[in-house]
Amino acid sequence: xxxxxxxxxxxxxxxxxxxxxxxxxxxxxxxxxxxxxxxxxxxxxxxxxxxxxxxxxxxxxxxxxxxxxxxxxxxxxxxxxxxxxxxxxxxxxxxxxxxxxxxxxxxxxxxxxxxxxxxxxxxxxxxxxxxxxxxxxxxxxxxxxxxxxxxxxxxxxxxxxxxxxxxxxxxxxxxxxxxxxxxxxxxxxxxxxxxxxxxxxxxxxxxxxxxxxxxxxxxxxxxxxxxxxxxxxxxxxxxxxxxxxxxxxxxxxxxxxxxxxxxxxxxxxxxxxxxxxxxxxxxxxxxxxxxxxxxxxxxxxxxxxxxxxxxxxxxxxxxxxxxxxxxxxxxxxxxxxxxxxxxxxxxxxxxxxxxxxxxxxxxxxxxxxxxxxxxxxxxxxxxxxxxxxxxxxxxxxxxxxxxxxxxxxxxxxxxxxxxxxxxxxxxxxxxxxxxxxxxxxxxxxxxxxxxxxxxxxxxxxxxxxxxxxxxxxxxxxxxxxxxxxxxxxxxxxxxxxxxxxxxxxxxxxxxxxxxxxxxxxxxxxxxxxxxxxxxxxxxxxxxxxxxxxxxxxx
Amino acid sequence: xxxxxxxxxxxxxxxxxxxxxxxxxxxxxxxxxxxxxxxxxxxxxxxxxxxxxxxxxxxxxxxxxxxxxxxxxxxxxxxxxxxxxxxxxxxxxxxxxxxxxxxxxxxxxxxxxxxxxxxxxxxxxxxxxxxxxxxxxxxxxxxxxxxxxxxxxxxxxxxxxxxxxxxxxxxxxxxxxxxxxxxxxxxxxxxxxxxxxxxxxxxxxxxxxxxxxxxxxxxxxxxxxxxxxxxxxxxxxxx
Numbered sequence: 001x002x003x004x005x006x007x008x009x010x011x012x013x014x015x016x017x018x019x020x021x022x023x024x025x026x027x028x029x030x031x032x033x034x035x036x037x038x039x040x041x042x043x044x045x046x047x048x049x050x051x052x053x054x055x056x057x058x059x060x061x062x063x064x065x066x067x068x069x070x071x072x073x074x075x076x077x078x079x080x081x082x083x084x085x086x087x088x089x090x091x092x093x094x095x096x097x098x099x100x101x102x103x104x105x106x107x108x109x110x111x112x113x114x115x116x117x118x119x120x121x122x123x124x125x126x127x128x129x130x131x132x133x134x135x136x137x138x139x140x141x142x143x144x145x146x147x148x149x150x151x152x153x154x155x156x157x158x159x160x161x162x163x164x165x166x167x168x169x170x171x172x173x174x175x176x177x178x179x180x181x182x183x184x185x186x187x188x189x190x191x192x193x194x195x196x197x198x199x200x201x202x203x204x205x206x207x208x209x210x211x212x213x214x215x216x217x218x219x220x221x222x223x224x225x226x227x228x229x230x231x232x233x234x235x236x237x238x239x240x241x242x243x244x245x246x247x248x249x250x251x252x253x254x255x256x257x258x259x260x261x262x263x264x265x266x267x268x269x270x271x272x273x274x275x276x277x278x279x280x281x282x283x284x285x286x287x288x289x290x291x292x293x294x295x296x297x298x299x300x301x302x303x304x305x306x307x308x309x310x311x312x313x314x315x316x317x318x319x320x321x322x323x324x325x326x327x328x329x330x331x332x333x334x335x336x337x338x339x340x341x342x343x344x345x346x347x348x349x350x351x352x353x354x355x356x357x358x359x360x361x362x363x364x365x366x367x368x369x370x371x372x373x374x375x376x377x378x379x380x381x382x383x384x385x386x387x388x389x390x391x392x393x394x395x396x397x398x399x400x401x402x403x404x405x406x407x408x409x410x411x412x413x414x415x416x417x418x419x420x421x422x423x424x425x426x427x428x429x430x431x432x433x434x435x436x437x438x439x440x441x442x443x444x445x446x447x448x449x450x451x452x453x454x455x456x457x458x459x460x461x462x463x464x465x466x467x468x469x470x471x472x473x474x475x476x477x478x479x480x481x482x483x484x485x486x487x488x489x490x491x492x493x494x495x496x497x498x499x500x501x502x503x504x505x506x507x508x509x510x511x512x513x514x515x516x517x518x519x520x521x522x523x524x525x526x527x528x529x530x531x532x533x534x535x536x537x538x539x540x541x542x543x544x545x546x547x548x549x550x551x552x553x554x
Numbered sequence: 555x556x557x558x559x560x561x562x563x564x565x566x567x568x569x570x571x572x573x574x575x576x577x578x579x580x581x582x583x584x585x586x587x588x589x590x591x592x593x594x595x596x597x598x599x600x601x602x603x604x605x606x607x608x609x610x611x612x613x614x615x616x617x618x619x620x621x622x623x624x625x626x627x628x629x630x631x632x633x634x635x636x637x638x639x640x641x642x643x644x645x646x647x648x649x650x651x652x653x654x655x656x657x658x659x660x661x662x663x664x665x666x667x668x669x670x671x672x673x674x675x676x677x678x679x680x681x682x683x684x685x686x687x688x689x690x691x692x693x694x695x696x697x698x699x700x701x702x703x704x705x706x707x708x709x710x711x712x713x714x715x716x717x718x719x720x721x722x723x724x725x726x727x728x729x730x731x732x733x734x735x736x737x738x739x740x741x742x743x744x745x746x747x748x749x750x751x752x753x754x755x756x757x758x759x760x761x762x763x764x765x766x767x768x769x770x771x772x773x774x775x776x777x778x779x780x781x782x783x784x785x786x787x788x789x790x791x792x793x
Contacts, residue, residue, distance in 0.1 A: 377610060380635030384655035385565040441564040474588075505589060 017070035020148045025061040035060070036086035036129040049141055052134060054101045059083075059130040061146050065123045073121040074151030075114045079144040080220045081134035082108045088120050088127055096219070098133040105133045107219035113154045136221035158214035168334065169207035175341065176200035192347070195244045196340060199237060203333055206233040227276035234280045235265055238287035241336055242294060248343055249298040249306060261290050284332060288313065291336070305343045312339040358526065362418065365522055369460050370415050373408060385439040400438045407431040414459040418527055422455045426485065429466050433483070442475050445482040445501075452487060455494070458523035464516045465498045465536070465545050473502030473542055481542075493550040500543040524549070555582040555669070556601070560593035561608040561633070566654070570606055570633060570661065577662045590619065597626070604668045605630045620646050621690040625683035627706065627721045629668045629729065633661075645680035646692075647730050667729065677732040682710065684718055693718070695734075699748045699764060701727060703741040713748075736783050738762055739773040746787050752780075 026045035028035065035058045042060060049057060059079070075092070077085065082096030082105040092115070096108030120126070128146050147154075179197035183189065209230050212218075218226060239262055246254035268282040291313050298306035316332035373379065382404060390397035410428040414420045426448055433444040462485060475481050482501035487494065517536065524532040528549050536545040555578055561567035567586045574584055585600075587593040590609070597605075605628050609616050616639075623630050624647035632643050633652045640651040650664035681692040693710060702709040703724035711717045720727065728737055737743050744762065753761040753769065760772035772780060 376635040376637065380654040381563055381566060384569065384635075385563060387655050387657070388565055388569045439563050439565050505591070 016149075017153065018068045018073065018149045019066040021064045021066065022146055022148075023062045025059050025144045025146075027057055027059055029055050029057045031056040031058070031131065033131075036089045036091070036131070038088040038125075038127045040127075049134075051138060053138055054099065054133070054135055056098060056100065056131065056133050059132055059144055061128045061144065063126050063128065063146060063148060065121070065126060065148065067123060068121065068150070070150035070153065072118065072151045073116040074149055074154040075116055075128065076111060076147040076149070076154050077114070077128070077130070077145070078111050078147075079130065079132070080110065080137065080140065080142045080223070081132045082106055083130040083132035085112075085114060086127075086129040086131070087114075087116050089129075090117065090120060092116060098131060099135055100133075105135050107136065107221050109217045110220050110223050111213070113151070115151045134220075158211075162211040162214045165207050165211050165330070168330070169204045172200045172204040172207070172337070175337075176204060179344075188351075192244060192247050192344075195240055195247070196344060199240050199244060199340070200337065202233055202237050202240070203337060206230060206237065206333075207330070209233065224276070231269070231276050231279055231283075234283045235269065237333065238265055238283040241287060241340075242290040244340060245291065245294045245298075245309065248340075248347070249294060249301075249303045249309075251294055251297055257290070257293075261286065288317065288332070305339075305346055308342060309339050312336060361522060362526060365519065365526065366415060368519055369411070372460065372463075373411050382435060382439060389438060396438075400435070403431055403434040403438065407435055411460075417459060418523075419456040420459045421453070422451055422457050422487070423453055425457050425459065425462050426451070428460065428463050429483070429485075432463060432466060436470050440470070443480045444470075445480050446484075447482065448485040448487075450487040451485070452489065455487060457496070458527050461520045461523050461547070462496070462498055464520055465500075468516050469498075469500035469502070469543060472505050473500055474505055476502055491551070493548055495549070496547040498545045498547075499539070499541065502542045504538055504542060520547075555603050557582050557584045557604045557606065558593060558596060558600075558602045559584065559586045559606045560590055561586065561606070562588045563608070564588070566608070566633075573658045573661045574606065574665060576658065577665045602628045604628060604665065607632050607634075609634055610636065617642065617646065618690075620648065621683045621692065622685065624648060625685040625690050625721055627723065627726070629722075629726060631664045631668065641678065644678040647679050647681065647683055649730055670729070677730055679730050679732055682720060682727070684710070684720055686718065691718075695732070695745070698735075698745050699766060699768075700742055700744040700770060701735075703743075708743075736780055738776055738780050739771050742770050744770065746783065749784070752784070 024047065026042055026047065027049045028045045029050060029052050034040070040060070045060065049059075065073075075085075075087065077095070079095075082094075082098045084094045084098060085092055093112070094108075095112040097106035099105030130144070134140075149157075176197050179193050179200065183193040183197060186193070209226060212226060239258065242261055243254070243258050245251075246257060251257065264286050265283055268279055268286065272279045272282065291309070295306060295310040295313055299310055312335040316335040319331045319335075386397060386400055386404070389400050407428065410424065410431060414424060414428070426446075430446050433446055436442075437444050466483060469481070469483060473481050480501075482499075484497075484499045484501070486497045486499075488497070489495075517534075521534055524534060524547065531550040533548040534546070536543070538544075557574055557578075559567055559570050559574070561570060567588065571584050571586060574582060585596065585602075587596055593605075593607075605623060607620075607623065607630055609620060609632055620630070620632070620643060629649040630647075631650045631652060632640075632648050633654065633656065634640075635654045637651075637653045640653070643651050650667050652660055652664050679695065681694055682698070684691045684693055693712070697712045697714070699711045699713060701720075701724060702711065704719065706723055708720045708722060708724045708727055709717050710720055724737075724741065724743055728735070728743060731743070734746050735743055736746055744764070748765050750763045750765045752772065753763055755761065758774065760774065760777045762770045762772050764770065
């Protein structure tokens with residue numbers, strides 16, 4: 001890309017081989033072959049074409065060739081219509097075929113190149129004369145441009161420009177395809193990726209459309225279609241690029257900003273309808289300003305990559321100042337797209353890290369769940385109680401073993417899942433209470449309400465709350481500790497409320513089940529990233545924990 | 555014999571209580587607290603001989619609690635599921651560590667250590683925990699020269715010339731101290747490494763000169779055993 005920019009800059013500044021002066025063209029309606037002559041008295045010729053309708057008119061333009069250090073001289077004419085062209089009275093070519101009041105013209109293209117005979121290529125005064133008709137756009141007074149250079153240069157220059165531009169276009173096409181595939185193939189559909197792909201595609205189209213003129217002959221009546229297309233492409237890019245950055249940098253009220261931008265662009269389109277280049281300049285300036293606003297906001301909020309965007313914006317402004325609009329705008333876009341590409345890779349890296357992090361976390365959580373029942377505090381205390389029960393009453397001991405086996409069974413069944421049916425979780429809790437009942441010899445009561453059988457929940461999170469409840473509470477005055485799980489659901493969210501009815505033990509320091517809460521939060525984040533809330537606090541009857549899961553991502 | 559059991563699992567607490575009662579054949583006053591907090595409150599107001607403690611030694615807090623307990627007059631026996639921390643508990647001066655699940659035999663062994671006068675040779679104690687102004691200080695055993703009985707307390711005499719009081723009596727400390735320490739008198743316990751020579755004066759009075767020049771009396775009844783220990787130590791040093 002840098003090489004590209006460099007070559008464009010070098011290309012623009014390469015030394016001219018042909019030096020000449022040109023004078024303003026003059027027009028005359030009518031038809032006379034003598035008007036092609038080199039030294040013609042031009043009194044009575046007009047500065048403007050006037051309304052020629054279906055009549056033939058002549059255009060004459062004088063030039064003074066100062067020097068030609070290159071090869072054969074060539075002539076480039078930019079004009080609307082169909083014409084025969086004369087150089088110093090000698091016909092050197094045609095562009096389309098001029099019509100007559102009775103015969104339709106064959107339209108020529110806007111730009112045409114002619115080889116000038118060597119005998120007429122000496123330095124000095126020369127005259128270009130066009131015998132022309134312009135049946136389409138009768139009211140359009142389009143200027144006539146005449147440009148002298150070596151014929152080879154005239155032909156080769158567009159080739160050089162288009163080859164460079166198409167290298168860039170190809171790069172954007174590949175980027176566009178890559179990102180569109182990426183979008184459709186990644187399990188997490190990310191809008192910025194899609195937007196980025198579309199921007200690349202638009203940019204590719206813009207480049208192709210812009211340089212289409214060099215190798216496809218467009219009859220002048222269709223000349224504006226291309227400009228219209230370019231206009232709309234520029235319009236879309238000017239809208240989408242800021243949108244992309246708004247999302248990337250998490251700008252507040254981005255849709256308001258984008259709506260505003262859209263209105264401004266639309267206003268520019270309507271107000272400058274027909275002035276294609278002007279519209280495009282205004283579009284990109286509006287976009288530039290919007291981008292500057294976004295960059296300032298992002299820098300202010302210390303967003304990653306914001307300084308890079310700022311640098312890109314300022315660099316493009318700098319280059320725009322020194323270069324022609326045509327190149328400048330592409331360099332501006334290139335800067336922006338490069339910034340986007342860089343930011344995108346930064347973002348992808350972050351996503352990748354998050355992904356591998358989440359995988360790691362998932363397996364860690366699995367391990368943590370499995371460890372719950374083999375950690376010494378649980379298993380050794382259980383076994384000690386069990387021995388005691390067996391010694392005292394083998395029958396009760398067997399019952400205890402059965403309960404323990406059941407709890408292990410459920411644990412085993414759920415350990416590798418990230419979401420389990422709520423009924424399974426409740427069964428796990430009830431089994432745990434049975435085991436703990438044998439151990440602590442406290443009567444535990446379980447109650448649930450509003451449970452929907454189809455609901456799912458990350459494994460062992462209610463179980464963890466239950467464990468906390470058992471550890472941190474002593475029985476109520478009636479000798480029991482009660483637990484109640486209630487479920488409620490609305491359109492936007494569902495909520496689990498888990499209540500412990502007991503007397504809270506006095507808390508020692510801040511050991512409020514730190515590990516347990518971390519497990520619960522990690523599990524919730526794993527299954528409901530970003531759309532859960534967890535709270536846990538002492539209440540009048542004991543302890544209340546709530547888990548609220550909003551439906552946004554479910 | 556007054557015994558406190560700190561154990562939050564009712565079933566296990568009752569088991570410990572039953573087995574302790576059986577061990578002492580009914581000659582023990584046993585109190586149960588179902589949380590560490592309640593146990594600490596109880597210890598503020600009551601004095602006990604043996605503490606049977608269920609301590610979740612995971613994390614730093616457990617060890618801080620243990621340090622403050624081993625600095626007290628009573629002997630601490632930890633009854634815990636977390637066996638991987640047993641070594642550290644011994645270093646801090648617990649008398650024994652009974653891993654769960656346990657039976658009568660294992661618990662009785664621990665309880666008999668608390669009442670035995672003969673000390674353990676395999677002790678892995680590393681620090682004496684000393685309570686001072688509300689905080690607990692760890693004194694490495696190598697810093698000790700000798701310990702002097704001071705009523706129900708003992709006075710630790712350290713290499714740096716300072717001395718400090720320990721809540722445990724000389725008998726209780728003797729129970730937990732490792733092999734390098736020897737009781738030479740009813741009021742003195744010395745670190746053998748710190749001894750220089752035995753002085754015998756007229757009237758079969760024995761005294762021990764320490765490396766720092768201090769002279770301590772040797773109890774007549776303990777002289778013979780102590781001389782053998784010294785000889786044994788020297789042999790070990792030569793070989």
